[in-house]
Amino acid sequence: MARAYDVQAIEQKWQRRWADSGLYEVDLDDPRPVQYVLCMYPYPSGAAHQGHVRNYTFGDLLVRHRTMRGFAVLSPFGFDSFGLPAENAAIRTGEHPRVFTEARIAELKASVQRLGVAVDWRREIRSHDPSYIRFNQVIFLRLLRSGLAYRAEAPVNWCPGCQTVLANEQVLADGTCERSGDPVVQRDLEQWFFRTTAYTDELLEALDGLDWPERVKTMQRNWIGRSEGVEFDLPVVGAGDDVVLRVFTTRPDTSFGMTYAVVAPEHPLVELLTTGAQRAEVEALRTTAAAKSELDRTSEEGTETLAKRGAFTGGYVVNPFNGEQIPVFVADYVLMRYGTGAIMAVPAEDHRDWEFARAHGLPVVRTTKPPEGFDDGAWTGDGVKVNSGFLDGLEVAEAKDRAAAWLEERGIGTRTVNYRLRDWLVSRQRYWGCPIPVVYCPDHGIVGVPEDQLPVLAPDDVEFLPTGESPLARHPGFRHTTCPTCGGPAQRETDTMDTFVDSSWYFLRFCDPADEAEPFSPAAAAHYMPVDEYIGGIEHAILHLLYARFYTRALVDVGLAPGVGREPFLRLFTQGMIRMDGKKMSKSKGNLVSPARYFDSVGADALRLSHLFAGPPADDMDWTEQTDQMIDGCGRFLDRVWRFAVPEGADPHRRREGDPAPDDVALSRATHRLVAKVSDDIERWSFNTAVAACMEFANTLRDYRRAHDQEGVHGPTDAAAVDALLLVLAPMAPHVTAEAWERRHGEGSVLHAQPWPSFDPDLARQERVTLVVQVDGKVRDRIEVDPDISEEDAVKAALASPRVVEELAGAAPRRVVARAPRLVNVVR
C-alpha cells in the first residue's frame, strides 16, 4: 500500500522525541493534579501480540488525552517476570530462566515501544529483579510477624511418579499428572498461606463502592460465596448425652423434613457412628475418597455414581425438631472443609438430597408446599410450610428465622455465616519465583531471615531436570544454612511464592520504584494511589484483582502503607479478548497474528486506530480475513488526514481572509461538534464512535473544500478545522498527527503538549435539525427546522406538510404527539 507520508521515519522520529523530551515523566513535585492510568503489567512471553496492542492502545489513549487535559499522568510499565513457562523452557533447553526471561522482556519491551506508547520508563520494574525480590520478602516477613502469613497442613495435589506437589494447572482433566501420566492423589503437606479470610467481609462489602464492571463484581461475590445459615447439634443415638453431630444448613426452615444426615469421609465421628456390619462398606468408601483428588470428587454425576459414593454407617442421630431418629450416611460429596463437614438431608427441598434419597431408597417429606402441578423432584422455591410443627403456615423466610431462633433459645444451635473463600496458598515448589525468606531451626522453629540480609536469592548453579522437583530443594548450598537466631545449623525454606504475590503490589512500587529503604514511600503511594484507570483482561476478574485488594489492605494494616486507601483500583476496565476461528487468540493456541508485520507495513498509528475503531473496547473482537482490509482502511484515513494537513507542493486550495461566509460558519460549527463529540466519547470509553466522528468530519472537510474549489476556502476556518482534527486524533494516532502538527506550526510546537481543544456548546449545536413527521407512527415527511422550534410551531409545520394533508384527507387528527424539535406523530 503506497502511503502519503514516510510512515517508518515519522514513527521512529516521534518515539525518540517523546522519550527524550520527558513529556510523560511525572514526579512528586509536579504541580498538576494527578491521574494514575495503568495497564496490567504483562507476563513477558515474547514480542507483543494483538491482545497487548489492544490493551496498550486503550491505555495510551487515556494517558495522552489526560495529559492534554492538564493532568500529571502516572504511566508506568513493568514485567511480571517470574513464572512457570520460563522454568519449563529451562527444563526443555537448559537455558537459565533469567536468560530466557530477559530475552523475552527485551522483545516485548521493543514491540511496546514500537507501538509508540507513552510511558515513564524510568519507573520500569521487573518482578525478578533483586530489589523487587527484596521488598517482596520484606512484605512477607511483615505479614508473617502480624499473623497474616502462616504455615499449615493442607491437602495438595501429589504425583507419586514425580514425588512432588503439583500446581492445579499441572493436573489434567482426567486427574493424571501432565508429565508422568500417573494418577494424582490428594496429600496433606505443610504449606504457606496468606490469611485472605481475615478480610472476607470487607472484600465483599467494599465491592459495592467500586466503579467496576458489574460482571466482575458478581464474579468476585460468587467466588467469596457468602452464605448465611444455622449450625446445630443432632444427638448421636446411644452414645451418651454430650456426643452430638453438628450440621450446617442454609435452610433451617426445612428441618422437619430431614430424613437422614450425611458426613464427610474424613469426619471425626465416622468411627463412632459406624457399626460392625457397615464397617467394610464405610472403609471402602473412605479409601477411594482419600485416593481421589477434589477434582474427581466433584466431577462425577448421575444417580448410579451417587449410590456408590455414599454408604450407610449404621449409626443414627436425633432430629431435635421432632425427636425422630434418622440414619447417618457417609458420602464423599460432603466436604470436610466447608461448614461443619456434616449436613442434614432434606430430599424434598434439595436437588442433591433428592437424588441421593432416590438412589438409597430413603423417605421424602415435603415441608414447603410446592406450586400447583409440581409433583416430582425437589422444590427449592418459596411457599407455605407444611408438616413442620410450629412452623406450619409460615412463609420460607419467616420460618427460617423462627427455626433459627428456636435452636438458639434451646442452646443447641447458632446462626453462622459460611464462605467459599479460603486462605490463599502461596507456596510453590518451584525455582523461578521469589524465595520465601524463612529458615527452619531445630531449636527456634520458623525464623524469618533478618531484613538486612535480604534479598534471599536463588542460586544460579542449579540443574533443571524433568523430575518436577524444584532445583532449590536439591541444592545443598542453598538449602543448608544457619539459624539467624542461634547460629546453629538450619534448613532454608526452598519453596517460592506464587507469582500472584508479585502482582499484588507492583502498582504501589511504581509510585516509588527506586526506593532502597522500603517497598515504597507511603507518601509517594498516597500521592498517586489509587489507580484511576486500571485496564486489563477479564481473565483476571477473580484471582489477581482479589489478591491485590487483599494485599493492599494487608499492607495498610501491617503499617507499610499508612495514608494509602484500602482499595487499589478505583475504576476497572476489562477489554474484550481477541478471537480467531472462534478461539481466543493466544500463543498456546498457535493462532497469533504478530503486530510486527503491521508495524513494518501500515505502521503503529494505523494498527492502533484499527483497534480503536473495530468495536466497543469491552466487546470481544474477531480477527478475520477482513481485519487486514480494515487496518488498511485506517491507514487510508490517516493518509487523507495527512493530505488535508500537509499539502504536497503548492496548496491546491486558494485561501481567502475576511468575514466568514455561511458555509464557513457551517464548517466551524462542525468543528465544534467534532470536539464535543470526541471529548464525550472518550469519557465514556466509546472509542469506536470517536474514530467514526473523525472520519465523518474528514468527509465534511472534503466536501467543504470541494465546494469552494473556485472562490477559495476561508483560511482561518479551514486551518482551525484541520488543527482540531489533529488535536482530537492526537491520543489515537499520535505519530502522524504530531508530525503534521509540527509541519504546520513549526519546529518546537509539540502537538501532545497542547491543551485538549475546547468547544463552544452554542456553536456545537446543530443549526438546523430534521423534524420527522409521522402519521400513525410511520414516517411520512422530514422538515428542516430550527432546533429551538416550539412544540406548537412543530405541530403547525407538521400539519402543513402536503403528505400529512393528503393522508388526513380533511379529517381532524385524533391526537398529535409532539417532541420538538425531533418528531411529530399525527394519530388518525
Added chain:
RNA sequence: GCCCGAGUGAGGGAACCGGUAGACCUGAUGGCCUCAAAAGCCAUUGCCCGAAAGGGCGUGCGGGUUCGAAUCCCGCCUCGGGCACCA
C-alpha cells in the same frame, strides 16, 4: 444445573433517555484518471413490488405495553463467558 452478557445489511459496527434503523469503515458493483497497474477520485449498495413517483417489509423467534419498541415487559431459541456437589 445456576448466574451473567450478547444476537441489527455481505462483514465489523452506529442509534447514549422509548422518537429518522443501518452513522462510520470494510467488501462488492459501475465509472473517472492511466499506455497499463497501484494509489487517488466519483456513484450505487438492507429486502420485496414499481419505469418512476412512491409503497410494503425489516433489528434471533412468539406475544405484550405504548401515539411510537433494536431499546421496556413476559415466554422461547442460539451463541459466548463465569460458577459448578459449598449444604
